[in-house]
Amino acid sequence: MKKLKLNNAGFEYLELAFTEWLDILGYNKGTVYTMGAVVREFLYFLTSRSVVHISQLDTPHFKQYYQYISTRSNQRKGGALSLNYINKHIQALEKFNEFLTHKTGTSITMNVRQIKYNTKPITVLTQAEIKQLFTLTQQDRITERETALQSRDAVILVIYYSCGLRRNEGVHIELNDINLDTRILHVRKGKKYKERLVPISQHSAKILEDYIYNHRPILLKSNTESRLFVSYYGKPCTGGTLYRCLQKLIYRSENPELAEKEVGLHTLRHSIATHLLQNGMELQKIQRFLGHSSLESTQIYTHLTEEV
Known part of the structure; x- marks a missing residue:
């Protein structure tokens, strides 16, 4: 993700403004970097769909991106991406959507939710x-x-x-x-x-x-x-x-x-x-x-x- 080039000044500004916003909210550096990288990949995806301005963003774009990452292969390990990895993308996009609402005053319905899956059983001490x-x-x-x-x-x-x-x-x-x-x-x-x-x-x-x-x-x-x-x-x-x-x-x-x-x-x-x-x-x-x-x-x- 970090090697992607947006070639879109408006999108580059949005990514920077988003990470600065996360930093102001107090998120740790690792989370700021990871969420910023996800948003960069999402914006790169939008440009491949002929979206050149954030005002063109709509609900179907979130669904299309979800389908894209759900079927994308793991470039390092092979096979499909993990559910945890996909959920982290969705979490980042939820936060990015919140940022856009805060910045523009316009709310966009994502209609994409995190995937529920079986986790480790919870341990409790007596x-x-x-x-x-x-x-x-x-x-x-x-x-x-x-x-x-x-x-x-x-x-x-x-x-x-x-x-x-x-x-x-x-x-x-x-x-x-x-x-x-x-x-x-x-x-x-x-x-x-x-x-x-x-x-x-x-x-x-x-x-x-x-x-x-x-x-x-x-x-x-x-x-x-x-x-x-x-x-x-x-x-x-x-x-x-x-x-x-x-x-x-x-x-x-x-x-x-x-x-x-x-x-x-x-x-x-x-x-x-x-x-x-x-x-x-x-x-x-x-x-x-x-x-x-x-x-x-x-x-x-x-x-x-x-x-x-």
Whole structure:
């Protein structure tokens, strides 16, 4: 895609304006690049259909492009393109269509939807397994720094299990997003940049307070660092760093059943949603807690509770 030449000044400007718009919205560089590349391929496709100005764009063009990528071969591996790859194209075009609506005030119906396909089964930890992980974060450690890192592990469980945050939501939490007096966590960078307020339990608030005031300063290299999670070297933690911390905690549990499960940060979010439903919380309340746009996304947990 990156080798395509548009040879159309208007389309080149649109691609640049679209990527700048994504950047302003706060999308990461990888997503901006990928979506920009998809839009470039789409615009290139339009020129092959004698569309030379964006005002000529209409619903059939989206359908024609969908048919094109659905039948196009994988140039590197051979065979057809994966469903995930096709869905990423559709996601990018949905965002591009939103950009065009924002820019021109004219909305175009795409009539093209992402393909639903079977994904990996969702892994859920039991409440006993969650309790065991929390217990591991309370063990006596030899050094002050080890104790600080263990306190951070407890906060990982608080943010991703007790508060049910998504991976990137937790990574971007800053100290001023947490109000320990009101016990409210402000998620500012949620999915599709939707904000929400998440309640913090009294027990979780104590764990957060202990880490923020007693242990996090030991890890810091700079007093200006605002991120909640900081690494051994005092830098902001990435999602990969937090994932590895969780894996080490699972290894320390010496629990063979837990070790066999495919566990990530999002597993903790799935687990709290399932446990809340098992404990009788209404589905609509769980939807608001998780920040789901639709109740349909939350309903998957009704099936999980039948299996657990």
